[in-house]
Amino acid sequence: MTHSYFTGDREYFPGIGKIAFEGRESDNPLAFKFYDAGKVVAGKTMAEHLRFAVCYWHTFCAKGADPFGVDTQMFPWDEPVEEMRAARSRMDAAFEFFTKLGAPYYCFHDRDMAPEGENVAESERNLAAMVALARERQDATGMKLLWGTANLFGHPRYMNGAATNPDFAVVTHAAAQVKAALEATVELGGENYVFWGGREGYAALINTDTRREMDHLARFLHAARDYGRSIGFQGTFLIEPKPMEPSKHQYDFDAQTVIGFLRHYDLADDFKVNVEANHATLAGHSFAHELQMCTDAGLLGSIDANRGDPQNGWDTDQFATDLYDAIQAMLVLLADGGFGSGGLNFDAKVRRESVDLEDIFIGHIGAMDTFARALEVAHALRERSGIVERKQARYASFDSGDGARFARGELDLSALRDLALDSGEPETLSGKQEWYENVINQYL
Numbered sequence: 489m490t491h492s493y494f495t496g497d498r499e500y501f502p503g504i505g506k507i508a509f510e511g512r513e514s515d516n517p518l519a520f521k522f523y524d525a526g527k528v529v530a531g532k533t534m535a536e537h538l539r540f541a542v543c544y545w546h547t548f549c550a551k552g553a554d555p556f557g558v559d560t561q562m563f564p565w566d567e568p569v570e571e572m573r574a575a576r577s578r579m580d581a582a583f584e585f586f587t588k589l590g591a592p593y594y595c596f597h598d599r600d601m602a603p604e605g606e607n608v609a610e611s612e613r614n615l616a617a618m619v620a621l622a623r624e625r626q627d628a629t630g631m632k633l634l635w636g637t638a639n640l641f642g643h644p645r646y647m648n649g650a651a652t653n654p655d656f657a658v659v660t661h662a663a664a665q666v667k668a669a670l671e672a673t674v675e676l677g678g679e680n681y682v683f684w685g686g687r688e689g690y691a692a693l694i695n696t697d698t699r700r701e702m703d704h705l706a707r708f709l710h711a712a713r714d715y716g717r718s719i720g721f722q723g724t725f726l727i728e729p730k731p732m733e734p735s736k737h738q739y740d741f742d743a744q745t746v747i748g749f750l751r752h753y754d755l756a757d758d759f760k761v762n763v764e765a766n767h768a769t770l771a772g773h774s775f776a777h778e779l780q781m782c783t784d785a786g787l788l789g790s791i792d793a794n795r796g797d798p799q800n801g802w803d804t805d806q807f808a809t810d811l812y813d814a815i816q817a818m819l820v821l822l823a824d825g826g827f828g829s830g831g832l833n834f835d836a837k838v839r840r841e842s843v844d845l846e847d848i849f850i851g852h853i854g855a856m857d858t859f860a861r862a863l864e865v866a867h868a869l870r871e872r873s874g875i876v877e878r879k880q881a882r883y884a885s886f887d888s889g890d891g892a893r894f895a896r897g898e899l900d901l902s903a904l905r906d907l908a909l910d911s912g913e914p915e916t917l918s919g920k921q922e923w924y925e926n927v928i929n930q931y932l
């Protein structure tokens with residue numbers, strides 16, 4: 489297979505070649521300092537551990553607009569031409585970018601790739617045409633699809649929800665989009681399929697029948713699951729939690745809410761969770777907390793590895809640069825044995841003020857370096873610092889004797905009371921939090 493850097497008629501990033509690993513002494517902003525794709529850590533290469541994916545929407549569709557101002561980033565693939573022609577240019581630029589960056593995967597929404605048509609049938613045709621081109625580009629470059637999804641939040645028809653809309657007619661349109669997006673995902677060999685429910689929630693409790701809406705959401709997901717399996721999708725379905733924004737309240741609030749929902753509605757055999765770092769903080773949790781809740785439940789699917797800004801609450805979708813945070817995330821991931829079908833999708837955009845074409849390379853390079861370094865530090869911490877053993881040792885009293893009998897469910901409340909009477913007042917045992925925290929800094 490030939491792996492060319494650009495496959496269309498035009499080079500969109502002239503002057504930028506394949507991004508190379510140059511090591512931490514390099515001062516080339518367009519080189520990796522830590523991400524060395526082929527380097528082996530804990531028995532797998534960095535590329536195999538991290539499974540990086542570029543997202544189509546932030547990198548090729550968003551242009552810097554915010555609620556107070558228009559686009560600031562005018563890139564060459566955005567020239568004002570007929571919509572399907574623009575979609576093709578965008579795809580050429582995207583595949584050139586993916587291969588120059590050296591991330592093995594990408595992710596997309598149906599509407600990132602192809603414009604919405606006048607009706608369902610035209611939208612399907614537009615998407616199918618772009619998927620055919622994406623298939624060619626994947627074959628030419630070796631790029632793979634981490635996940636596909638449908639944009640069920642942008643169009644005005646979804647303002648009151650998609651699968652949870654109080655109007656059944658809207659639910660059918662959401663279904664049409666998901667059907668086509670599932671077909672696209674299968675055609676492109678996607679390893680996962682994501683549901684992020686930005687409008688699956690409410691603006692006001694007083695006009696919303698939350699119970700019916702959640703039942704409808706579950707029905708919708710069952711139908712999508714059944715259709716996906718019927719057309720040969722063998723990957724993982726993922727739900728991406730987020731507590732709010734754009735809805736005032738979203739039903740997929742956080743990892744534990746989603747896990748409870750999946751179990752309640754009998755979806756946990758097919759669905760897992762796609763944890764986004766910035767959504768974790770929006771829910772009042774840390775990134776690592778959300779990952780931990782998922783791995784505890786055996787339901788960690790994939791990661792949107794961005795970050796927020798500590799000074800404001802919203803979803804700023806910045807590229808990950810916080811090493812301390814990334815290490816804590818990698819500790820959870822490594823303890824779980826790493827990714828199955830999931831990966832690290834950046835789901836991040838450069839700032840509105842970052843208007844140079846090279847900035848999108850620099851943003852991705854920084855995030856890849858952050859997670860590469862976090863992987864190495866987390867692995868060293870697990871191997872050598874003693875944190876794994878010390879955490880385990882805290883629970884040693886449940887490993888044998890009465891503690892183990894309790895854990896197996898063999899002791900009732902009265903038996904426990906009698907043991908308390910016999911053993912007298914327990915020793916106070918230090919949690920050693922400062923030691924754990926210091927040891928992370930030491931390895932960093």
Ligand code: XLS
Pocket residue numbers: 597637682684728730764792803835
């Ligand atoms: C928005 C979400 C979105 C999903 C895909 O906050 O992060 O980008 O990842 O629909």
Ligand code: NI
Pocket residue numbers: 684728764792835
């Ligand atoms: Ni996301």
Ligand code: NI
Pocket residue numbers: 764766767803805835
């Ligand atoms: Ni987000």
